[in-house]
Amino acid sequence: MADSAESLLETPLGALHRELGGRMVPFAGYAMPVQYPLGILGEHLHCRAAAGLFDVSHMGQAELVGENAAAALEALTPADVAGLKPMRQRYALLTTEAGGIFDDFMVANFGNRLFLVVNASRKHDDFARIEAALPAGVKLNRLPDRALLALQGPGAAAAIAPLAPALVAMKFMDVAEVTIAGVPCFVSRSGYTGEDGYEISVPAEQAESLARALLALPGVAPVGLGARDSLRLEAGLCLYGNDIDETTSPVEAALTWSIGKRRRMEWNFPGAERVREDLANGTQRLRVGIRPEGRQPARGHTPVHVPGGAAIGEITSGGFGPSLGGPMAMGYVARAHATDDTPLELMVRGKPLAARVAAMPFVANRYAR
Amino acid sequence: MSDLKFSKDHEWVAMDGDVATIGITDHAQQALGDVVFVELPELGRVVAAGEACAVVESVKAASDVYAPISGRVVEVNSALGDNPGSINSDPAGAGWFFKLELSAPAELAELMDDAGYHRFVEESA
Numbered sequence: 001m002a003d004s005a006e007s008l009l010e011t012p013l014g015a016l017h018r019e020l021g022g023r024m025v026p027f028a029g030y031a032m033p034v035q036y037p038l039g040i041l042g043e044h045l046h047c048r049a050a051a052g053l054f055d056v057s058h059m060g061q062a063e064l065v066g067e068n069a070a071a072a073l074e075a076l077t078p079a080d081v082a083g084l085k086p087m088r089q090r091y092a093l094l095t096t097e098a099g100g101i102f103d104d105f106m107v108a109n110f111g112n113r114l115f116l117v118v119n120a121s122r123k124h125d126d127f128a129r130i131e132a133a134l135p136a137g138v139k140l141n142r143l144p145d146r147a148l149l150a151l152q153g154p155g156a157a158a159a160i161a162p163l164a165p166a167l168v169a170m171k172f173m174d175v176a177e178v179t180i181a182g183v184p185c186f187v188s189r190s191g192y193t194g195e196d197g198y199e200i201s202v203p204a205e206q207a208e209s210l211a212r213a214l215l216a217l218p219g220v221a222p223v224g225l226g227a228r229d230s231l232r233l234e235a236g237l238c239l240y241g242n243d244i245d246e247t248t249s250p251v252e253a254a255l256t257w258s259i260g261k262r263r264r265m266e267w268n269f270p271g272a273e274r275v276r277e278d279l280a281n282g283t284q285r286l287r288v289g290i291r292p293e294g295r296q297p298a299r300g301h302t303p304v305h306v307p308g309g310a311a312i313g314e315i316t317s318g319g320f321g322p323s324l325g326g327p328m329a330m331g332y333v334a335r336a337h338a339t340d341d342t343p344l345e346l347m348v349r350g351k352p353l354a355a356r357v358a359a360m361p362f363v364a365n366r367y368a369r
Numbered sequence: 370m371s372d373l374k375f376s377k378d379h380e381w382v383a384m385d386g387d388v389a390t391i392g393i394t395d396h397a398q399q400a401l402g403d404v405v406f407v408e409l410p411e412l413g414r415v416v417a418a419g420e421a422c423a424v425v426e427s428v429k430a431a432s433d434v435y436a437p438i439s440g441r442v443v444e445v446n447s448a449l450g451d452n453p454g455s456i457n458s459d460p461a462g463a464g465w466f467f468k469l470e471l472s473a474p475a476e477l478a479e480l481m482d483d484a485g486y487h488r489f490v491e492e493s494a
Contacts, residue, residue: 040428041403226402226429295406295450297426320405320428327406349408349424 011057012147012207028120030058033224040226044322051153052223060123064114066138078269080260084109099274100246108175147207152197159217172367181213194235194365234321236360243316251278254287286338289360290329297327298346305345375486376437392465402427404456409445438476440469
């Protein structure tokens with residue numbers, strides 16, 4: 001992975017991040033702002049109280065065109081793509097033949113095409129995998145010349161309404177083609193914070209002017225990757241590479257809900273045998289939420305034990321929840337210990353830290369349903 | 370506070386007799402971001418210069434704090450348990466970490482003075 005300053009890629013907002021005082025760090029090969037002068041804690045709380053603007057242009061965007069695009073994508077994902085109604089979006093997984101998770105992504109049906117947003121760290125692999133599986137007549141168009149902005153928070157809809165009134169009528173997971181401040185955009189009412197808000201795909205050359213227009217709205221502040229991570233963890237959302245990867249099955253990861261009902265009768269997606277087996281007999285381990293007692297956070301890779309006993313799992317993401325006001329984590333534990341309130345012991349730097357299995361999200365979602 | 374000494378690990382040392390008060394620098398707290406938890410050394414623990422003996426947890430990550438000089442822990446700032454944010458708001462005052470009774474005072478000569486530390490920070494930026 002690129003980590004020297006010379007070899008890092010820039011998003012179309014690189015200059016704006018620096019002007020805003022963003023502290024740039026390497027992330028998935030890009031120079032990205034981990035925080036602005038407000039700081040991770042302040043940015044996190046601001047997003048939950050008003051609205052935050054995130055640059056997520058490092059993520060991969062592409063469109064899938066052709067009459068059988070949905071069927072072609074279903075050859076790679078257990079999601080119900082064919083049943084996705086026009087102008088709706090869905091969370092989906094790319095699965096491996098062995099039943100692991102190749103990536104998680106969003107797919108939207110824009111009527112004449114499917115629009116995909118995939119993880120930055122996986123985009124080249126994802127697009128190669130999709131392209132290799134496409135039948136004649138279906139084409140993947142990568143969209144490297146588009147930026148992606150996320151406006152998230154309880155104040156997002158009211159703030160952006162004067163620029164684009166059509167956005168207000170959208171519901172959670174609706175998509176639309178909307179002109180915002182004169183810029184034609186692909187918009188979804190979704191995000192990665194647990195809050196109401198929008199993800200806005202915009203031509204790269206107009207990204208900075210749109211970002212400036214959004215930052216000028218009342219209550220909108222820039223938010224970096226640091227708060228993006230604490231917000232998504234409070235919302236109980238997975239981070240690919242931490243919480244899910246090619247070694248975790250969709251059932252273990254508690255993402256069975258992303259598998260279409262019809263697909264669970266057809267069993268015609270990569271890794272279907274593993275998923276079928278997992279659903280029939282249960283998995284050895286399950287992804288759960290974990291709350292340490294007290295204030296001490298437990299980070300990723302912290303071993304999880306039965307109190308005073310054997311190791312039964314590992315934390316995959318952990319930190320401090322600014323809105324929760326305490327530490328929080330998610331990870332995998334043996335299925336017998338996966339029920340809410342089960343006492344656990346986390347071995348932090350060799351010392352046991354009392355914790356319990358806890359329901360997620362840690363902070364209630366506030367989507368515009 | 371021109372009599373403070375500084376380590377390359379961004380700790381400060383203030384001497385009072387043969388007892389040193391130790392904390393992290395303003396530069397260090399800015400780099401760490403908002404501190405949410407601190408693990409302090411046990412009273413009486415004997416530490417060597419350069420030994421990790423405290424942990425500071427920000428929202429983002431856990432970082433070690435090193436003993437800038439050798440000695441025995443004679444006091445810790447237990448007020449940080451309820452108010453770890455004072456490490457950000459007052460790193461050279463209320464945000465102190467622990468006090469050491471020095472076992473090798475000659476090591477103080479290895480530390481940087483104020484001007485030297487500022488040069489060190491600029492050069493490593």
